[in-house]
Amino acid sequence: MGAHALDRSDDDLAGIARSARAALVREIEASGAFDDEPVWREAFLAVPRHLFVPYYYVGVTGGYERRWGESPDPRAREMWLRGAYADAPLATRLRDGELVSSSSQPSLMAKMLVELRVEDGNRVLEVGAGTGYNAALLAHRLGDDDLVTTVDLEPEITESARRHLAAAGHHPAVVTGDGARGVPERAPFDRIIVTCTLASVPRGWLAQCTPGARILAPFATGLIALTVHDAAHAEGRFLPTPAYFVPLRGETRPATEPPDLAALPRRAGNQELFRFLYTLTRSTLSPQEAFALWIREGGPPRDRYGITIDGNREWAWLDAPEGPHTWPLPG
Template identity: 60%
Template sequence: MGAHAARSARSAGGPRAAHAEARDLREAAHAAQVRELTAAGVLDDPAWRAAFEAVPRHLFVPYFFTGRGAGHERLWGEDPDPAHRARWLRGVYTDAPLPTRLRDGELVSSSSQPSLMAKMLEALDVRDGDDVLEIGTGTGYTAALLSHRLGEEHVTTIDLDEEITESARAHLALLGYRPAVVTGDGARGCPSRAPFDRILVTCALPLVPYAWLGQCRPGARILAPLSTGLIALTVRDADFAEGRFLHTPAYFVPLRGATAAPTEPGAASYGLPYELVENERFQFMLVLTAGVLHPREALDLWRGEGRPGRERFGVTVSAEGQWSWLDDPQGPYVWPLGE
């Protein structure tokens, strides 16, 4: 082979070799994350472990934003700079939430932390044949995991933003998944696809939209971020649901639409001790009782009851209203939600 032919062969093989190397790096990073999640004990269910193995996160996060001083830097998987591509790949397979959409500098959508999603999916307690509604489509990553576990025909996901749902459909299609991706107000549910056996919420709530209860089968489970925790409600009928919080902390982008979260005052402004302002369990109670208990009242009660964690709190949703409570829904410590 002459020198010109050799150069041509190397030139032709170069892009293919680079593509294969990039593919191998992504596959290795994906496999490593599944191993890490398994070792952390959040993928004990073989069915969910198989779903995480089948659904690579990088296909759903082609880019994300990272804070850099007063602004944001966009990291992109197709960046011509190999150092930037490497940072993108490390970020995608780090066990952390990733901002994926900003509007006027405000975060409107993100890819949730994989270990938290694994915990939530296991806590959802799905059974074969269950119909699931996801509130907050995001990148489509969770819808893909649900589609692998249950079959796409059993999965509905809804988001308020058409750009988000269109992008999620494209991401899902890369793996051949075509669940129902609906553009609409998740606070109103999705009556055209009801009834549901499970509702999984990936945005923070100030209270539970009543529309969801009427779109659930009796005995359905709703798992949703509320305050800084995850409430697991069992639905009795269209007028009643009740349940306790998981011990797991959870921080999500607020729900947008008919049931939007109010802005809470900072606890520090009430002169509370810094170490308690920073205490995650106390912060949970402070947000849960905001507008009902003065922060100092909340602090006295929290201390007096042995500094309770999230799992001692619960929520009742009925036709008469919504309440959070400590230990017992009929006990002395009951507070209205959404004040």
């Protein structure tokens, strides 16, 4: 009797998973994220997100509460499963109460994958393995696990990503290492997608790319889309989409501090596009200078900005790489 009841419960959960996954795909589709490349709709329908988040944390008063797929309480398991298919980021790893790793919001993942402009046969590097879900979507889209490489600094993260991927039937290359160094032994790459925020673009990535490769990365609360010309040159503009990710970690990467806007009018701190401008230019402009520029230029949207890499120089710009508004980025 008990075993039969358990079987029915598992069947019910499988049905809930299918229904919730279909509902998530409809929600993403309604946002327009799949319009340019409908092939990604099939990937999101086929890859079960819940296999990549066997547990996650939700914010509660005083901290976080864990939701767990192996909970003895059937109601708790159903809550975990439904939450796994919410169009929301999920905190998957905490250290001393601080978020270390997460599964990104699926609709943002869809936008990024579409903007990556993957073509059949492309070799793709993902920097920031997370749960492995993004690598599974890429592997499904490309139809060949060996075309996908994902790298992360933390052995715990890569080990769990490898397990999740295997449970979903995928076996891309999962590498433990400093993502800022790329994965030279798996190069060259036609696409690089990054799931952590950069302070500058690592030069090693360019050397591991084919000419014409595309790099899509979070940068200063936005997403930069770079075209790689050769090992020393790349250029591109920001997409209009906001994006917030944890910073890229590794021995070669500088730490970034949150912007200090205390000296500015209160309305400045509430302007999301101004915060983007200041985060992008903070190594050059004071908060007051950045705010004056932002007002003077009419509160420019993200897609007026870009980044150029030319040899040892890397700079951000407004409207045009040659200026008049350019700002060096940390090397």
